[in-house]
Amino acid sequence: MLEKNIFLSHEPRNVFPIFKDVENHISYVFRENTSQNPFNVSKYIFKRIIKGRDIQETNKFFKRILVDSFRGIEINFRGAVLSMEGKLICDFGHLRKVKYGEGFDISINNLLRDKNINITDSQFLLIADRGLKLSPFSYTTGTVSATYKNSNGFTCYRNGIFARPVNEFSHHKPRGFRSIAPHMFCNKEVMASAYFFNFSSDPFYDHEVNPNVKLINSANEEWEGKFGSIKPFGAKESSLEEIFGEKVINFLDKGDGSGTLIAEESSHTLGSIHLLRNKLTGSMSMEHTRPTHMYVI
Amino acid sequence: MQDELIIDGYISTNHWVINENGFKSIINVFNYYGYAFKNHNKDETDAVVYIDFFDSKGDHLSQKKYEVHTGKSIHIDTYKIVPNFKGLVSVKMIPNGKMKRLSPSNQSPISTSYFMLYERYNKFRDFSHELYPIRKKYSLKQSEWMTLVYLDEDLETGCIIMNNCPLNEDKNAQSDVKISILDKNFQQISKIQDLKLNSGGSKLINLSEKLKKIRSEIGNKSIIISVNGTNIEQPMSINYHKTGDFNIHHF
Numbered sequence: 001m002l003e004k005n006i007f008l009s010h011e012p013r014n015v016f017p018i019f020k021d022v023e024n025h026i027s028y029v030f031r032e033n034t035s036q037n038p039f040n041v042s043k044y045i046f047k048r049i050i051k052g053r054d055i056q057e058t059n060k061f062f063k064r065i066l067v068d069s070f071r072g073i074e075i076n077f078r079g080a081v082l083s084m085e086g087k088l089i090c091d092f093g094h095l096r097k098v099k100y101g102e103g104f105d106i107s108i109n110n111l112l113r114d115k116n117i118n119i120t121d122s123q124f125l126l127i128a129d130r131g132l133k134l135s136p137f138s139y140t141t142g143t144v145s146a147t148y149k150n151s152n153g154f155t156c157y158r159n160g161i162f163a164r165p166v167n168e169f170s171h172h173k174p175r176g177f178r179s180i181a182p183h184m185f186c187n188k189e190v191m192a193s194a195y196f197f198n199f200s201s202d203p204f205y206d207h208e209v210n211p212n213v214k215l216i217n218s219a220n221e222e223w224e225g226k227f228g229s230i231k232p233f234g235a236k237e238s239s240l241e242e243i244f245g246e247k248v249i250n251f252l253d254k255g256d257g258s259g260t261l262i263a264e265e266s267s268h269t270l271g272s273i274h275l276l277r278n279k280l281t282g283s284m285s286m287e288h289t290r291p292t293h294m295y296v297i
Numbered sequence: 298m299q300d301e302l303i304i305d306g307y308i309s310t311n312h313w314v315i316n317e318n319g320f321k322s323i324i325n326v327f328n329y330y331g332y333a334f335k336n337h338n339k340d341e342t343d344a345v346v347y348i349d350f351f352d353s354k355g356d357h358l359s360q361k362k363y364e365v366h367t368g369k370s371i372h373i374d375t376y377k378i379v380p381n382f383k384g385l386v387s388v389k390m391i392p393n394g395k396m397k398r399l400s401p402s403n404q405s406p407i408s409t410s411y412f413m414l415y416e417r418y419n420k421f422r423d424f425s426h427e428l429y430p431i432r433k434k435y436s437l438k439q440s441e442w443m444t445l446v447y448l449d450e451d452l453e454t455g456c457i458i459m460n461n462c463p464l465n466e467d468k469n470a471q472s473d474v475k476i477s478i479l480d481k482n483f484q485q486i487s488k489i490q491d492l493k494l495n496s497g498g499s500k501l502i503n504l505s506e507k508l509k510k511i512r513s514e515i516g517n518k519s520i521i522i523s524v525n526g527t528n529i530e531q532p533m534s535i536n537y538h539k540t541g542d543f544n545i546h547h548f
Contacts, residue, residue: 029521031443101483103445105519143548145445153542154452155423156534158444182327182370183412183424190422220369258372258414260327276422283542285423292329292410297400 002088002203002233006080006127012139013127014161015197015271016146017235017286018081018108020120025147029103030075032132032142036100041069044134056136065134074099075141076129081112081122086198086233090117123197123235126161139163153283157273166269167200167207177211179272179289182260184215186240186252190278193239194263195286197271198230206232211265213243218255223248227263230270237275301360302349302387302464305395308406308430309349309387312413313457313499313533313545316376317383323414324348324373325424330392331367333399341394342367346409350378351385351463355497358382365390372414385459385499386413387431406430421542428547429530432461435470442524442531444548445481446504448512453505456522457533457545463497470496474526478504478511481521486511492526501535524548 007013018024034040045062075098080091092111096104112119124146131138140160147156165171184192198209211227225243230236240248240261252259263272275286302309314322330342343366350358361378363371375386390409398407408430415423446454462470472494478487487507492500504522511520524532531547538544 027445027519029443029445031441031523033441101443101479103443103481103521105445105447105481147447149447149449151451151540153421153540154449154536154538155542155544156536156546157425158546158548178332180327180329180410181412182325182372183323183414185414185422189420216368216370218370218372220366255372256374258323258325258370260325260370274424276424278421281420281540281542283421283538283540285544287412287425287546290410290426292327293333293399295410296330296333296396296398296407297403 001206004203006091006203009201010137010163011127011129012131012141012161012163013125014144014159015082015123015125015199015235017195018119018122018124019148021150023149024108025105026108026124026126027103027105027145027147028098030098030100033100035065035073035132035134036069038066038069041065041134061136072099073132078127080125082125082233083122084235086231089122090115128161131163137163148284152281155285157286157288159288165201167205168202170202174267174269176267177265177270178291179263180260180292181274181289184240184259184261184274185257185276186249187257188249189280190276191239191241193237193275193277194227194261195235195237195273195275196227196230196263197235198232198268199271200233207268208232209265209268209270211263211270214262215240215244216260217252218258223251302431303406303433304389304391306397306406307389307391308408309389310408310427310430311459311461312386312428313459314350314375314379314386315383315415316379317381319418321374321376321416323416324375324386324388324411325370325414326365326388326390326411327370328365328367328390329410334392334396337394337396339367341396342392344390344392346371346388346390348373349387351497352382353384353499355460355463355495357464357497383501385463385497387463388427415545417543418541423544425546429461431463432528435462435465435467435528437469437527439525439527440529442548443521444534445519445521446534447519448508448517451539453537454508455501455503455505455535456524457499457501457535458492458494458524458529459499459532460494460497460528461530462528465496470528472526472528474524474529476502477523478507479521479523481519486520
């Protein structure tokens with residue numbers, strides 16, 4: 001459970017990994033200009049009124065987005081650190097304010113050092129006080145970059161932050177989670193891992209999850225395994241070797257190291273990224289997955 | 298000609314391939330239609346994956362087809378098909394049953410989810426999800442993309458700009474692109490670079506020399522790269538670390 005008001009329902013938010021042995025950065029550029037252009041916003045409102053509007057698109061909403069487009073939008077970002085077990089380690093409160101065309105780059109390591117907190121594997125919770133979409137719920141600010149640097153390498157992945165209900169059972173029963181990663185890879189030097197977040201838009205969420213995983217090699221043989229349990233608001237990274245044992249290298253060797261990992265959880269939704277870690281160079285890479293059923297709806 | 302990229306309501310979805318200077322690109326596609334179209338049998342959800350390559354001038358080089366059974370994957374080493382190449386790649390996976398979208402109100406063509414795995418020197422790896430469906434019609438509207446990049450001494454940085462309207466012979470389907478470098482308060486700190494791309498064309502732009510000069514003036518601060526243009530979707534940033542490690546990711 002988190003504090004009741006750590007984020008409000010309309011505030012876009014997301015969690016990003018913090019790794020203890022690298023420089024962890026979060027950066028953002030406010031580049032969405034549709035909501036900043038009075039002509040475009042007026043055109044949008046006109047179209048919605050002529051073609052028919054949704055029930056939430058009230059006159060008050062239209063007035064608000066029009067005023068925003070003249071006045072210019074400011075977004076205030078806040079941040080907090082959660083442990084891998086889902087406990088709040090530190091709430092930084094207000095971090096940055098940005099207007100159109102402005103950006104920020106925050107060193108999470110410096111934030112933690114300033115508070116005399118050791119940098120451990122954990123999660124950074126980024127929260128914005130508003131979104132930018134021309135919708136009554138303005139549910140996202142656009143893309144945020146999570147960057148990881150050390151003397152061995154540099155990697156970055158980019159993902160949105162959203163104000164949508166996730167694992168919020170009073171709002172709806174989640175349909176479950178499936179992540180499909182056809183880009184898994186391992187050999188003696190490189191090992192892939194999956195990293196799942198058990199996040200919720202309900203601060204009182206208290207469900208632990210235990211996803212099932214299936215690994216498919218290029219000969220279409222399948223191995224099934226258990227990813228391991230993840231506490232509410234917690235996160236967990238498990239490598240293919242940790243899930244399936246060291247013979248996984250031989251298993252994927254049939255496809256020059258390539259394979260597909262499918263993770264499933266029947267009644268909860270998870271955030272999902274995958275990593276490749278090079279044991280010799282110490283470098284890593286990562287990317288999020290997206291639900292494939294979204295492509296055909 | 299462009300009709301080849303949208304077949305039976307399934308649209309080609311773009312990414313970028315590099316098979317030179319120590320890089321290799323591997324396309325990874327999983328046939329997820331068995332999950333997506335639950336009420337259809339396996340014969341209908343089995344699929345054909347079409348892969349089209351466009352060189353940096355936008356010329357269509359080749360098309361490859363692969364059968365992918367339901368619940369199975371393919372991992373295509375593009376180096377074996379287009380060695381010493383960099384350019385756009387379009388991928389579409391069409392189920393044999395040619396099913397329509399689950400939501401009848403959504404009339405847009407179905408794009409394909411896949412991942413690109415990049416290898417460098419057979420040692421360093423990075424990967425990213427597909428980028429965007431191709432555009433059938435050109436647009437004169439300016440798109441604007443920005444991202445933050447670092448000026449660290451151990452990093453070299455570039456960006457990859459791609460035209461989103463391949464196989465379109467209309468002159469308006471080309472891209473006119475302006476690239477500028479801004480500080481974090483939206484002030485321009487470097488001259489604009491202009492760029493023209495053919496339909497289906499793409500370009501890897503090395504910004505290292507420009508950024509080195511900026512670093513000597515403002516130090517190791519981060520800055521913003523802004524890309525404005527017609528017929529472009531999100532560009533990608535490319536970072537080369539001095540160890541050989543690298544990162545390629547969309548803005």
